[in-house]
Amino acid sequence: MFDLNYWPLIGIPVVVLGFALRFNPLIVVTVAGLATGWAVNLDILTLLQTFGEKFMNSRQLASFILILPVIALLERYGLQQHAKNWIAQIQSATSARILALYFIVRECSAALGLLSLGGQAQTVRPLLAPMALGAATNKHGELPKPIKDMISAHAAAVDNIAMFFGEDIFIAFGAVLLMDAFLKENGIAGIEPLHIGLWAIPTAIAALIIHLFRLSRLEAKIALAVAHYKQQEV
Amino acid sequence: MSKVLTTDVTNSNATIITIENIYLLIGLVVMFLVVRTLQDTNHPKRLTTALFWLLFGSSFLFGDVSIALFGKANTYLWVGVSVVLIALLAGLNLVSMGSYQPLTEQQQTQSASRLGNKLFVPALMIPVITVLLTVSFDGIAIGDYYLLDQRHLTLASLTIACVSALLIGWKITGGNPIxxxxxxxxxxxxxxxxxxxxxxxxxxxxxxxxxxxxxSIKELVTLFIAPENRFMLVVLYCVGMALFTMVMGNAFAAFPVMTAGIAMPFLIEGHGASAAPLVAIGMYSGYCGTLMTPMAANFNIIPAALLDLKDKYHVIKVQIPTALALLTVNIILMYMVIFND
Known part of the structure; x- marks a missing residue:
């Protein structure tokens, strides 16, 4: 235990400290990479090549850029306004109910492997957030920025949480195959992806219950914040 | 963590929409925006912002060509240098918003009432077409040609969905792709x-x-271990997954390290824990970490920007209570189900 080599760990305090001191994350991550490379005596050319290789090989992460022109065009022609007006026609719609309904649909569809049905750029920004905001505006009138932000942030959170905790039930999903491959590599036999998928179900249900419970209290929270805001205005 | 793995496909068949073509398309979009940025004379940081996106777009537009012409080593080197320059430009605060000419709110409201529900059509086309193509084009070839890149089926489907939605959006709104x-x-x-x-x-x-x-992390973690205390081992594994995921921004990176470091030697071999629930719940503990870290930028930071939130960490703050509650559930659940004796 005494021959523990701490040098490869240097990137971790750099990242934590960099974020804590609110440096730009791109600089923080780059410095962490440079520091780690330096700490393990990697020469600078090899290190830069590693940077380039990994950056090139992860370009699929930028695919959301292809969604932006469609969303930008529709927004120019009033998509967000229409989403708000449309939801205003449905009297029973509240922010919390819209988000709860979306959560259930998103988690179930993710469990069936339909991960692309939602997403931050394609559904949350153009549709879900404006609808949740529209329902709240319908009920309380024009909202101040902090309350709008709270509702929008909840819309983003619903998409993330529902997808994360639904997706591992789907046995052909990358995470399940990764776990399966790991177990086989380490000599543990007799486990099928199906077993892993089944054991994802209890946590998925817990996520549903916990988050729907939180959403059930969101309406009261919004009403309280609005009352507080109006009081301050007077 | 949004990529569904597809079956391995041999490269003997040609593919019409390849991942390289998609990168070229992304590169073209970014380069077009560089030109628009240069034309934006009211832009406060016009040249440096344009350079920032130019460097980024180059790896998409010229990356694969450069590999073919100059080899991997040289290409990776210039991309690596670009990456450092990109970070410097962002770190020195030389990248900013420009000036834009949106329609007035009144014009948008008019347009919204004129177009009505038709506005939803292109927006809904993106997810629906992506899912339909992903499901139906798995392994489909026309003669010797695969229509969509089989190793990147979701991304190829998304690309077709976006292009179709753009064309339908053109027809509905009258606004062309440019x-x-x-x-x-x-x-x-x-x-x-x-x-x-x-x-x-x-x-x-x-x-x-x-x-x-x-x-090194594995060795570091084992310093904290008391091998006979089952509950603490479970806590250490679950919390370790969450914390390491927060550092890496990705549960997939934390999983092999923490599972090989704690779960395999101490829980499975040491206490005979069953592997299936152990890894399933362990991975979910990592996801709890994903919800709480700015390092998972595409889930936590990009949405805050997309939704124009004042606080970049607002989405994370909303997610923390659910994440911590679920981490607790995971620890208790794992402790209850993995031990057979």
């Missing part, structure tokens, strides 16, 4: 550096692999 891409500059600029963070983190992960950081 106008659409021009408009998207406002969105991409508001996302700004966060658009590049996910790739930067993948890069850092790669450096950690080369430096064998995982092995």
């Amino acid at each position: 106008e659409a891409v021009t408009e998207s500059r406002r969105l991409l600029d508001s996302i700004g550096w966060a658009a590049i963070l996910p790739q930067m983190l993948a890069m850092l992960g790669g450096v950690f692999i080369v430096a064998q950081t995982g092995d």
Whole structure:
């Protein structure tokens, strides 16, 4: 235990400290990479090549850029306004109910492997957030920025949480195959992806219950914040 | 963590829509926005913002060509240098929003009431077409040609969905694709550096692999272990997964390290824990970490930018209570179900 080599760990305090001191994350991550490379005596050319290789090989992460022109065009022609007006026609719609309904649909569809049905750029920004905001505006009138932000942030959170905790039930999903491959590599036999998928179900249900419970209290929270805001205005 | 693995496909058949073509398309969009940025004379940081996106777009537009012409080593080197320059431009605060010409709110409201529910059609086309193509084009070939890249089926489907939605959007709104891409500059600029963070983190992960950081973490963690205390082992594994995921921004990177470091030797071999629930719940503990870290930029930071939130960490703050509650549930659940005696 005494021959523990701490040098490869240097990137971790750099990242934590960099974020804590609110440096730009791109600089923080780059410095962490440079520091780690330096700490393990990697020469600078090899290190830069590693940077380039990994950056090139992860370009699929930028695919959301292809969604932006469609969303930008529709927004120019009033998509967000229409989403708000449309939801205003449905009297029973509240922010919390819209988000709860979306959560259930998103988690179930993710469990069936339909991960692309939602997403931050394609559904949350153009549709879900404006609808949740529209329902709240319908009920309380024009909202101040902090309350709008709270509702929008909840819309983003619903998409993330529902997808994360639904997706591992789907046995052909990358995470399940990764776990399966790991177990086989380490000599543990007799486990099928199906077993892993089944054991994802209890946590998925817990996520549903916990988050729907939180959403059930969101309406009261919004009403309280609005009352507080109006009081301050007077 | 949004990629569904598809079956391995041999490269004997040609593919019409390849991943390289998609990167070229992304590169073209970004380069078009660079031109628009240069034309934006009211832009406070016009030249440096244009350079920032130019460097980023180059790896998409010229990356694969450069590999073919100059080899991998040279290409990776100039991309690596670009990455450092990108980080410097962002770090020195030389990248900003420009000036845009949106329609007035009144014009937008008029347009909204004129077009009505038709506005939803292109927006809904993106997810629906992506899912339909992903499901139906798995392994489909016309003669010797695969229509969609089989190793990147979701991405190829998404690309077709976006292009179709753009064309239908043109028909419905009258705004052509050039106008659409021009408009998207406002969105991409508001996302700004966060658009590049996910790739930067993948890069850092790669450096950690080369430096064998995982092995050091494994050794570090074992210093804290009391091998006979089952409950503490479960806590250490679950919390370790969450914390390491927060550092890496990705549960997939934490999983092999923590599972090989704690779960395999101490829980499975030491206490005969069953493997299936152990890894399933362990991975979910990592996801709890994903919900709480700015390092998972595409889930937590990009949305805050897309939704124009004042606080970049607002989405994370909303997610923390659910994440901590679920982490607790995971620990208790794991402790109850993995031991057979």
